[in-house]
Amino acid sequence: MVARVAGVLDEKLAEAIANSKILVVGAGGIGCEILKNLVLTGFPQIAIIDLDTIDVSNLNRQFLFHKEHVGKSKAQVAKDSALSFNPNVNIVAHHDSVISNDYGVSYFKQFNIVMNALDNRVARNHVNRMCLAANVPLIETGTAGYAGQVELIKKGLTQCYECQPKAPQKSFPGCTIRNTPSEPIHCIVWAKHLFNQLFGEEDPDQDVSPDTADPEAAGDAGASALTSEGTATGNVERKSTRAWASDTDYDPEKLFSKLFGDDIRYLLSMENLWKKRRPPTPLTWDNLPGKDNPPTQHTGLPDQRVWTVHECAQVFADSCKVLKADLKRRPDGDHLVWDKDEKSSMDFVTACANIRAHIFNIPLKSRFEIKSMAGNIIPAIATANAIVAGLAVLRAQTLLKGNIESCTSVYLRPKVNHRGQLFVPERTLTPPKPKCYVCAPKPEVALACNLKQLTLKDLNNVFKEGLNMQAPDATVEGKGLVVLSSEPGETDHNNEKTLEEIGLNDGCALLVDDFLQNYEVRVRLQQEDDEKSWRLVTDTDTPMLGPQEDKTNGSNGAKEPKPGPSRSKEESDSDMEIVEEDDGGVTTKAPKRRRTEKSDTVVELC
Numbered sequence: 001m002v003a004r005v006a007g008v009l010d011e012k013l014a015e016a017i018a019n020s021k022i023l024v025v026g027a028g029g030i031g032c033e034i035l036k037n038l039v040l041t042g043f044p045q046i047a048i049i050d051l052d053t054i055d056v057s058n059l060n061r062q063f064l065f066h067k068e069h070v071g072k073s074k075a076q077v078a079k080d081s082a083l084s085f086n087p088n089v090n091i092v093a094h095h096d097s098v099i100s101n102d103y104g105v106s107y108f109k110q111f112n113i114v115m116n117a118l119d120n121r122v123a124r125n126h127v128n129r130m131c132l133a134a135n136v137p138l139i140e141t142g143t144a145g146y147a148g149q150v151e152l153i154k155k156g157l158t159q160c161y162e163c164q165p166k167a168p169q170k171s172f173p174g175c176t177i178r179n180t181p182s183e184p185i186h187c188i189v190w191a192k193h194l195f196n197q198l199f200g201e202e203d204p205d206q207d208v209s210p211d212t213a214d215p216e217a218a219g220d221a222g223a224s225a226l227t228s229e230g231t232a233t234g235n236v237e238r239k240s241t242r243a244w245a246s247d248t249d250y251d252p253e254k255l256f257s258k259l260f261g262d263d264i265r266y267l268l269s270m271e272n273l274w275k276k277r278r279p280p281t282p283l284t285w286d287n288l289p290g291k292d293n294p295p296t297q298h299t300g301l302p303d304q305r306v307w308t309v310h311e312c313a314q315v316f317a318d319s320c321k322v323l324k325a326d327l328k329r330r331p332d333g334d335h336l337v338w339d340k341d342e343k344s345s346m347d348f349v350t351a352c353a354n355i356r357a358h359i360f361n362i363p364l365k366s367r368f369e370i371k372s373m374a375g376n377i378i379p380a381i382a383t384a385n386a387i388v389a390g391l392a393v394l395r396a397q398t399l400l401k402g403n404i405e406s407c408t409s410v411y412l413r414p415k416v417n418h419r420g421q422l423f424v425p426e427r428t429l430t431p432p433k434p435k436c437y438v439c440a441p442k443p444e445v446a447l448a449c450n451l452k453q454l455t456l457k458d459l460n461n462v463f464k465e466g467l468n469m470q471a472p473d474a475t476v477e478g479k480g481l482v483v484l485s486s487e488p489g490e491t492d493h494n495n496e497k498t499l500e501e502i503g504l505n506d507g508c509a510l511l512v513d514d515f516l517q518n519y520e521v522r523v524r525l526q527q528e529d530d531e532k533s534w535r536l537v538t539d540t541d542t543p544m545l546g547p548q549e550d551k552t553n554g555s556n557g558a559k560e561p562k563p564g565p566s567r568s569k570e571e572s573d574s575d576m577e578i579v580e581e582d583d584g585g586v587t588t589k590a591p592k593r594r595r596t597e598k599s600d601t602v603v604e605l606c
């Protein structure tokens with residue numbers, strides 16, 4: 001097959017391919033397809049990096065993997081399978097994260113082209129910066145359901161991955177999640193947070209107990225609860241949920257009574273909350289709806305049947321038992337990581353979300369539906385991945401032929417448009433945004449914050465969450481004074497001090513750099529007395545980046561105001577914002593287009 005393709009390609013291209021070296025980042029849905037295409041086209045030198053192992057759920061579309069490979073390294077198995085198509089290719093497989101010191105600028109420089117087949121912004125941002133630093137062209141790919149896109153990123157010639165603000169992540173106020181859920185997704189987010197509080201990485205921003213600071217409850221927060229049964233038993237005290245659960249040895253009945261009985265009674269005592277809302281109904285373990293009635297007949301798949309509340313409680317008890325045992329098997333201080341494909345984790349979230357939904361009079365959902373919402377899944381479509389991977393490799397060939405100007409972005413549409421097009425190419429390359437805080441010649445950004453309140457620890461978060469840095473170092477411009485060091489321990493003693501206390505004031509500029517990413521940005525401090533958190537302002541016409549509060553699923557996506565029409569992950573991509581021209585090409589006016597991106601659900605603090 002390879003020989004035949006070699007005969008088809010013109011000589012110049014065949015020679016360029018023969019001398020090329022390609023890096024593929026990600027060996028998932030698109031990565032497997034790209035690797036297969038490269039190997040069959042005769043690309044002789046390929047490196048592939050993927051940090052993950054093969055899951056059963058990958059097998060339906062990641063066709064380089066089979067049942068016997070489950071649990072094995074994606075990169076390694078992808079290499080072995082691809083070699084079976086063409087043993088003459090030199091493939092180097094790395095079972096590793098691309099965000100590692102091992103893959104620095106000099107590593108990237110050895111490649112003619114880097115091809116991204118990733119599923120999260122953190123890694124995409126990182127590879128974007130590495131390719132800019134190494135001045136290597138990057139072909140960025142993505143699909144969302146039936147839609148997809150392929151885009152060339154080349155320093156100085158095109159926009160970079162971070163030139164355009166991303167679609168905002170769907171966010172909910174923390175008090176909605178903790179006190180007044182009104183949609184299934186609120187209960188699902190709460191259940192995922194509960195999982196982390198009990199078994200995962202504890203995060204104070206993921207508190208699941210009633211939020212007494214809810215501004216809506218102002219004044220009456222829990223006043224009458226002080227005399228309630230819950231407080232009498234000590235169950236609603238401000239004690240870590242994990243510590244309390246551990247004291248009860250994760251007794252499901254006690255956990256249930258606190259979470260779905262005492263805490264709900266406490267919420268009821270915040271009377272202001274229920275003046276215009278239907279109040280929740282606390283549950284008791286021994287008297288659960290559905291106990292005496294068998295589940296209704298259901299003809300679909302088991303996962304598509306909605307469980308009764310009684311069944312949910314049983315699943316809650318069973319999954320708690322398994323998760324507790326899993327946690328206990330780990331070394332002290334270690335924790336579980338929520339995974340939609342792990343049975344007990346998914347059972348736990350389904351059961352808890354539905355029990356809470358019942359309490360708040362919200363429709364219950366099937367395990368299947370909750371999995372889709374909790375995992376933020378837009379179904380991955382094998383054919384969309386295959387098409388995008390095919391387009392990506394065609395773009396790689398165009399690049400190797402030296403026709404970089406022809407490497408415009410291509411969009412795969414979910415449906416043919418009125419001109420009968422399924423693939424819509426841009427007419428020209430999209431130039432870099434002059435004030436991009438990543439690819440501008442001298443990147444600069446303003447940090448609006450209250451210097452009297454923002455601590456050094458917060459500043460570190462600003463750089464990591466807002467500027468997508470991995471290991472930031474900051475010095476005061478003109479003074480060279482080190483304010484923040486990525487070296488463990490070096491500036492930790494100042495962590496709790498405010499920026500004002502460490503001598504930073506309005507108008508001061510910091511030079512912030514990330515050695516790993518070869519990236520430096522000048523950050524101007526801007527005092528704002530009313531600012532409770534922080535905002536990064538990139539330039540006058542660019543939206544501001546603010547803090548994010550949830551970092552699940554590896555997506556970092558700083559929370560951004562809507563640049564234009566934006567949709568949540570749950571919404572369809574079928575109306576991608578592409579301005580089509582009469583000649584069949586497209587132009588996109590920043591920031592009209594949305595990248596196909598897996599995003600996460602974010603919870604905002606009240």
Ligand SMILES: Nc1ncnc2c1ncn2[C@@H]1O[C@H](COP(=O)(O)OP(=O)(O)OP(=O)(O)O)[C@@H](O)[C@H]1O
Pocket residue numbers: 025026027028029030031049050051052057058074096097098099117118119120123380
């Ligand atoms: N930092 C990283 N370094 C290397 N590989 C990464 C990194 N982040 C993500 N990946 C890989 O990128 C691939 C993306 O593929 P894909 O979108 O098909 O996701 P998946 O995890 O295989 O499937 P799904 O999320 O739909 O279950 C995954 O194999 C994932 O392991």
Ligand SMILES: [Zn+2]
Pocket residue numbers: 159160161162163164432433436437438439440
């Ligand atoms: Zn840029």
